[in-house]
Amino acid sequence: MPQIKCVRYVPKQVVIDVPDEIHAAMLECWGTDLQELKKAYDWYVNHKLKALRNQTPEQAVAAGQGNEVKNIIGRIQYGVYS
16 A cells, blocks of 8 residues: 655645644545545645635634644545545
8 A cells, every 4th residue: 555645745835734643534535546535635725725815824723723624634535525
């Protein structure tokens, strides 16, 4: 089984940190299926980039906590990226 460690994604000088619990959920659900794992990371990064465009930095930090994390993990577990 390949080991993948990707916790940062840097498009155009924007750094998106993948929180440990989201990273763990991605690896737990899709660690052996690299195509699905890539879909999960791509979806997460696009989701966060959209949020950053529409929020102040304070709102973006607050959105990355609590129910938002549970919602993201649920989407990753079921492969729902729409």
